[in-house]
Amino acid sequence: MTSIALRQNAARGPAAAGLKLGFLPVLLVALIVGMSLASPQFYGAQNVLNILRNASFLTIVALGQAMVIVAGGFDLSVGAVVALASVVAAKVMAAAALAFPGNDALVIACGTLAGLGSGLAVGLVNGLCVSRLKVSGFVVTLGTMSATTGIGLMITSGIPVYGMPDSFVKGFGRAQILGLPVAVYIALALVLVMVFVQRRTLFGRYVYAIGGNADAAIVSGVSIERHVVGTYVLSGLFAAGAGILYTALVGSGQASFGGDRMMLQSIAAAVIGGVSLRGGIGRVEIVAVSALFLTILGNALNLLHIDSRLQPVFLGFIMVAAVAIEELSRRRKVRV
Template sequence: MSTALTAAEPRGTIGLRAIAGRIGFLPGLLLLLVAGMSAVDPQFYGIINILNILRNASLLAIVACGQALVIVAGGFDLSVGAVVALASVVTAKTMAATAAAFPGNVVLVIASGVAAGLGCGVVVGLVNGFCVAKLKVSGFVVTLGTMSATAGVGLMITNGIPVYGMPDIFVKSFGRAQAFGLPTAVHVALIVIILMVFAQRRTLFGRYVYAIGGNVDAAVVSGVSIQRHIVGTYVVSSVLAALTGILLTAQVGSGQASFGGDRMMLQSIAAAVIGGVSLRGGVGRVELVAISALFLTILGNALNLLHVDSRLQPVFLGVIMVAAVALDELIRRRRGRV
């Protein structure tokens, strides 16, 4: 067991040192963006805009943390956006049906809806993980297929019509509520990030994920259960995506099959890559991914305030992502020459 861990951990440590320049300037770039927008548009530092930024960044950070875990293990999860949408409509449908069957039992209604939404994430994650770990199918192909299937199921359930009928306490007292001046989604995201940091640094699961992504052959020789841990990464990713769908449902007050989509998937991958997660696996920290999610959210908000054409905004995301990947490859090659 020690062989895989010692093989993976130094690589992660060296990788963090090697990309320190990229990660180090990210907070500075974030501060520069905030300062610039504050000077250009006073609406930027308005309390409503700040709360919207924090809420949206929190939702993206939750999905991106799960995506980062899969990438660290050497995989990809393209289905996260579709899982967000499916969890949303299933949660809303379940709550509406339970409320009709058991009127007045708010606790049962909310519990059943949340359980059903998270259950969707578990099922999709198990399917993804089983196909990748057991059947040895490419994670890119598998999650591309489940993305299409999951999105289709969500549309079939709703016929493209928003689903209502959720308890007011779920929407007003949870989804739209604030605690200590911050939206509920921010508190949930902080809990998720803390748990993910703990899992990465203090648990065998986190160490084994680094070992698998860093050197899968060494991990196999050391007796690491490759299949079980790969399945675990996909389940965590899908469950976090489902949690995001539930939070969006509570915030908007309806379940919608239009939530998530390709944009959430692309942004989650971009947040992971810009946050220092290597596409080759074995390197990455979720706390840096969370900072990257905040940066991308503020950038999108700034483009909206500057009235940049919405058709051009994905160009900025694409350029930044390509630059991050290119920089990661350049650093890897320079490290290989040392």
């Protein structure tokens, strides 16, 4: 019976999240059509590229966040990890450029590995504290968010870090392939990989099962600790990857990247994309669509000259509405 319950919990994630796929594209199309009519600047080539690039950054972070939430957790540290990976990668590249002049490939590899390593380290700390110490993911990641932000500021003293190879900035961060930024292809590739992970691997199925019913997963022999740690490590790596992409685009490592805004937007993208805050439900491809929707919404508010202080109000309202719809839907199913 327990193995049957485990399979049911793992299978209900994609099925339940699929219900969200209906209204989100409708909202997305309505927003695009409305903005096309309201502002001619909206469909300008440069604006479209900016939207796609920013949506790619948010998608990458939201993919990791979604996996953590599906497993029943939270990762509030993603914004701080974006900033930490940025400054670590930039610092290491600057140092490596002096040590290995002219060897851009080695310099970029060293910086990229260092940046990803910083994200992996934060994710590992988060996962171990949650799984072994049994501390709330909310509390743990709130603490690591503060600590990580402090480390990033200490490394840079609040000053942007320069000295990266031009091939990293111009040849990668600002490059385009077939008219689209490199970040778009990276985000699409990661979405496809995570779709495969969720649907075709034991790790993906066990993450659904853990979020849906941890007790049944334990009785069925699932290693809760290992898979929970895995979700937080994924979240840290994806956030670090976004930080490195930001660094390549801007041409400097900055401790101001990410922050609370990226954290809130990644959670919003997951929730609006149908990831249940109760765990066990959510599909990464819908989260990607949600990230695009939020990016376009932010761009629309800017084009309409909405006060930047009011813009978080729209995000908060949408998040509350998404959670309320999910709760009403759950209660209706329980009554039936």
